[in-house]
Amino acid sequence: MADNDGITRRFGYVAFDSESEPAEGFASVSGQPAKRISSIYELPTDVIWWTNITFDAFYKKSDAWRSPWLRHDKYLVVSPKDVLKEWGMNPNDTEVTQAAPIISEFFSRIMQMSFRLIRDVNPRSRMEDVFIGRFLREDMRCVLPEAEYPKSEAATIIKSGNAWQEFTQTGVSPVRGGRWVMLRRPRVSYAQEMFHTPIPRGPFEFYGRSEIRSVAKDKMKWVLENENPCIAEVTINRIDGDIAPIYGFGNAMEKEKRIARSWVAHPELVVMDHFTSIDIKSLYMGAEYDLLGPNLPEPVKDFLSSKYTEISWSAGVVAETLWRACALGEEKSKVQGEDRAHTSWQGVWIKGADKANMFLTAMQLAEKGFSVVSYGLGWVRAAVLEEDIPDLIRHGLTLGLLPQISDLPKGLFANDRQVPWKGDVSSMALAQFTLTGNRDLLWGMDTIPLLGRKQRKQTFIELMKKYGGR
Numbered sequence: 001m002a003d004n005d006g007i008t009r010r011f012g013y014v015a016f017d018s019e020s021e022p023a024e025g026f027a028s029v030s031g032q033p034a035k036r037i038s039s040i041y042e043l044p045t046d047v048i049w050w051t052n053i054t055f056d057a058f059y060k061k062s063d064a065w066r067s068p069w070l071r072h073d074k075y076l077v078v079s080p081k082d083v084l085k086e087w088g089m090n091p092n093d094t095e096v097t098q099a100a101p102i103i104s105e106f107f108s109r110i111m112q113m114s115f116r117l118i119r120d121v122n123p124r125s126r127m128e129d130v131f132i133g134r135f136l137r138e139d140m141r142c143v144l145p146e147a148e149y150p151k152s153e154a155a156t157i158i159k160s161g162n163a164w165q166e167f168t169q170t171g172v173s174p175v176r177g178g179r180w181v182m183l184r185r186p187r188v189s190y191a192q193e194m195f196h197t198p199i200p201r202g203p204f205e206f207y208g209r210s211e212i213r214s215v216a217k218d219k220m221k222w223v224l225e226n227e228n229p230c231i232a233e234v235t236i237n238r239i240d241g242d243i244a245p246i247y248g249f250g251n252a253m254e255k256e257k258r259i260a261r262s263w264v265a266h267p268e269l270v271v272m273d274h275f276t277s278i279d280i281k282s283l284y285m286g287a288e289y290d291l292l293g294p295n296l297p298e299p300v301k302d303f304l305s306s307k308y309t310e311i312s313w314s315a316g317v318v319a320e321t322l323w324r325a326c327a328l329g330e331e332k333s334k335v336q337g338e339d340r341a342h343t344s345w346q347g348v349w350i351k352g353a354d355k356a357n358m359f360l361t362a363m364q365l366a367e368k369g370f371s372v373v374s375y376g377l378g379w380v381r382a383a384v385l386e387e388d389i390p391d392l393i394r395h396g397l398t399l400g401l402l403p404q405i406s407d408l409p410k411g412l413f414a415n416d417r418q419v420p421w422k423g424d425v426s427s428m429a430l431a432q433f434t435l436t437g438n439r440d441l442l443w444g445m446d447t448i449p450l451l452g453r454k455q456r457k458q459t460f461i462e463l464m465k466k467y468g469g470r
Contacts (some may be wrong), residue, residue: 013104020057030108034100109314120299147344158341167376171245174383175466183401186427187316194323195293200286221335229286267352282341330417441467
């Protein structure tokens with residue numbers, strides 16, 4: 001039955017006994033305890049079910065994809081295991097009957113917030129027509145401005161691994177016996193940063209080597225100082241030895257897909273100029289620079305700028321979903337017999353800005369002696385000994401990074417003291433509640449964006465009185 005918000009589906013989570021086969025397992029509809037099932041045919045079909053089935057197993061090794069109410073583990077920008085870790089639970093030793101209701105509740109909150117945002121932008125939206133993609137970010141692209149996609153020859157170069165890196169595996173060896181700890185920029189403020197990254201507008205014009213020579217003696221300087229957006233085909237002649245392992249230019253993420261990277265957009269070129277010797281072979285130049293943020297629909301801007309969005313973990317997941325939706329490839333239905341670019345012109349710049357941002361953060365951690373093993377998409381991961389985790393977290397705070405609650409040493413920060421947060425001021429409350437491990441308060445705050453506007457302030461006050469501790 002549809003309610004007044006147009007929510008025509010319930011949401012739940014299934015932890016199958018095997019992550020590669022939808023058979024026996026435990027299922028929980030949001031708000032209900034987990035119960036044992038022997039097959040997917042025991043699952044109500046008015047529920048959209050998030051599952052622990054891996055992406056490859058979902059589409060290649062099982063028939064799970066045939067069930068339109070099931071979703072794989074990477075449907076969101078977080079996995080079910082990430083949900084547990086970010087809320088202070090160990091996925092390896094948390095009972096499934098305890099974990100499943102928690103995961104299903106967060107899945108429901110994220111999906112409801114997403115649909116309400118979609119409906120606020122397009123009031124005629126129906127849930128049956130909206131949640132049909134392989135990933136939620138594919139479903140959310142409908143609330144964003146139309147992107148410009150490379151065509152013809154340009155489309156052949158705008159490919160993952162060739163024109164950008166989704167995230168970077170560094171060449172740094174992990175500390176032996178160390179634990180891998182992830183630190184993350186608060187999702188809402190980072191989404192705002194991504195939406196206010198300068199992006200290109202077309203049309204785009206190709207310049208070969210001879211055409212560049214005809215207008216500039218110093219090709220790199222000309223590109224860097226150009227007011228028009230540029231993405232260049234480059235050869236790296238030299239890269240500083242102490243920086244090379246961290247930057248990991250073109251490092252392959254999969255043995256089967258070792259692509260030699262050759263194209264770099266403006267945001268990365270600006271950073272790379274400080275520690276590399278680059279030869280520019282050719283480039284595409286756009287017409288002008290613009291910003292995405294001011295061109296977002298008003299409901300999206302309101303959502304991202306709300307102080308209640310900033311302190312909601314689920315709203316943060318939606319915010320990350322939105323900026324990553326800006327960098328999706330062109331829809332296959334809109335490409336007729338042509339090469340399909342893996343992202344838009346704007347997406348290349350956003351991905352390049354993320355790479356540059358998180359590289360600089362990774363370098364600052366490396367300079368303090370921490371072994372940074374990977375970074376990207378707003379996070380940095382380091383391998384550290386157990387006794388060094390407090391130092392890593394404290395230094396991360398000076399860089400505007402928050403840990404997962406599961407990695408917080410007990411008692412590191414007291415409830416009655418302000419934490420030493422140096423990141424975006426809008427994230428101060430989230431940092432305070434997260435670093436003191438105040439899960440009861442965070443749990444309550446998480447629901448506020450789902451409330452009517454008149455209820456939000458009063459609910460916030462009541463939660464602070466009950467759980468604030470100050």
